[in-house]
Amino acid sequence: MxxxxxxxxxxxxxxxxxxxxxxxxxxxxxxxxxxxxxxxxxxxxxxxxxxxxxxxxxxxxxxxxxxxxxxxxxxxxxxxxxxxxxxxxxxxxxxxxxxxxxxxxxxxxxxxxxxxxxxxxxxxxxxxxxxxxxxxxxxxxxxxxxxxxxxxxxxxxxxxxxxxxxxxxxxxxxxxxxxxxxxxxxxxxxxxxxxxxxxxxxxxxxxxxxxxxxxxxxxxxxxxxxxxxxxxxxxxxxxxxxxxYIEKSGWIRARHSGLFQNKAIAGQFVEKGEVIACITDPFGKFEQKVKAPNSGYIINANDAPIVFQGDAIFHISQ
Structure with a gap:
């Protein structure tokens, strides 16, 4: 100093x-x-x-x-x-x-x-x-x-x-x-x-x-x-x-475009396979569940009401 x-x-x-x-x-x-x-x-x-x-x-x-x-x-x-x-x-x-x-x-x-x-x-x-x-x-x-x-x-x-x-x-x-x-x-x-x-x-x-x-x-x-x-x-x-401490993490991306309903909050620990969000179309034709690919902490969560295919929706520790 x-x-x-x-x-x-x-x-x-x-x-x-x-x-x-x-x-x-x-x-x-x-x-x-x-x-x-x-x-x-x-x-x-x-x-x-x-x-x-x-x-x-x-x-x-x-x-x-x-x-x-x-x-x-x-x-x-x-x-x-x-x-x-x-x-x-x-x-x-x-x-x-x-x-x-x-x-x-x-x-x-x-x-x-x-x-x-x-x-x-x-x-x-x-x-x-x-x-x-x-x-x-x-x-x-x-x-x-x-x-x-x-x-x-x-x-x-x-x-x-x-x-x-x-x-x-x-x-x-x-x-x-x-x-x-x-x-x-x-x-x-x-x-x-x-x-x-x-x-x-x-x-x-x-x-x-x-x-x-x-x-x-x-x-x-x-x-x-x-x-x-x-x-x-x-x-x-x-x-x-x-x-x-988190040494490794990765992004979860939307597989579909649509209305985004987030079920997990930033900071939350989730288990592998747990449903953490839903993506739906506005017309009631489909509903896709987003599941955690691994157990880990959600360190970033997308708060947008609408997402496009490929958008980053969660950042999860690995």
Whole structure:
């Protein structure tokens, strides 16, 4: 861990004991309206780790935004030691449009490390890595499932990294999935720059789920307590059951198009052969039962009322 004396982001310096909101402003809307991304920095007078909490990398994943908002409004982001940086909405353009991508059509989470003179999304990736990440020791990045697919609260880490596994044990989400870094992702770039990241998934796009929110907030408090950063005024909820590690999982896809009636919820354990959904046509001609191909945990469930043949409808541990 580095010795963080002065933290300077976008030419603004935050000294120990100071609080500051720094606005990252790279581009405007086509209406010339300024769009600012607030970077909220809270520093203790006592040196310690720098932890970054981020959300809204995909603009429609609002549940993560709510988790980071709660960390701020409940003053969990005021550290006993060290520094806590919160960026509740990275992709503010997508958030305005309630869409996953940037206005240039690109997925921000596939363009890292970005370019100073590239596409709009690429420029944001570049400045995030150049201005913020060099100060950071640890990061928790909050996401949600896309396209009506609801994720059970889970942490994702790369396999074979003992420190990340320890941090995942500390965070103690209901599930921890081993998943490799994806080329062009924020997580992959942070890993290359030596930042230890936990990626949190929970809930679905364009939705706020209170249970998922509380899992995220409680995990963040345990994470901070582990580094002795949690304010004495705040209490971290003791973990219940230890996180369930999932090394292998697979998607169940719809064999027919039709009305989708989900009978299994995310987080549920199902037995092999158990009926977990029904797909029917609107005219009463057929009804197809969807059965679990193996016993395992449903870690993602499709909440859409209509599905098409080939759609991913469940993600199940194997």
């Amino acid at each position: 580095a010795n963080h004396k002065d933290i300077t982001i976008l030419k603004e310096t935050v000294k120990p004991g100071e609080s500051k909101t720094i606005n990252l402003e790279i581009a405007r809307l086509h209406t010339m309206t300024r769009l600012k991304i607030p970077i909220i920095v809270e520093r203790s007078k006592v040196d310690g780790p720098v932890v970054l909490f981020t959300a809204g990398l995909h603009g429609d994943e609002i549940n993560g935004v709510e988790i980071v908002r709660q960390l701020i409004v409940r003053k969990i982001n005021k550290p006993k030691i060290g520094t806590i940086i919160c960026i509740p909405i990275i992709n503010v353009f997508g958030f305005v449009n309630k869409s996953r991508e940037f206005p240039d059509g690109r997925d921000l989470n596939r363009v890292f490390p970005g370019s100073k003179s590239g596409s709009l999304a690429s420029r944001f990736a570049y400045y995030l890595l150049k201005e913020v990440i060099p100060h950071v020791d640890y990061c928790v990045d909050f996401h949600a499932g896309g396209a009506s697919r609801f994720n059970a609260p889970q942490i994702r880490i790369v396999p074979g990294n003992g420190e990340l596994k320890q941090l995942s044990d500390v965070f103690n989400a209901p599930f921890t999935l081993y998943s490799k870094n994806i080329s062009g992702s924020f997580r992959s770039s942070c890993d290359k720059l030596g930042v230890k990241m936990l990626l949190f998934e929970g809930g679905k796009s364009l939705d706020i789920n209170d249970e998922v929110t509380q899992e995220g907030v409680n995990g963040a408090k345990r994470f901070l307590k582990h580094f002795d950063m949690l304010s004495p005024k705040k209490k971290a909820k003791e973990p219940g059951m230890p996180t369930i």
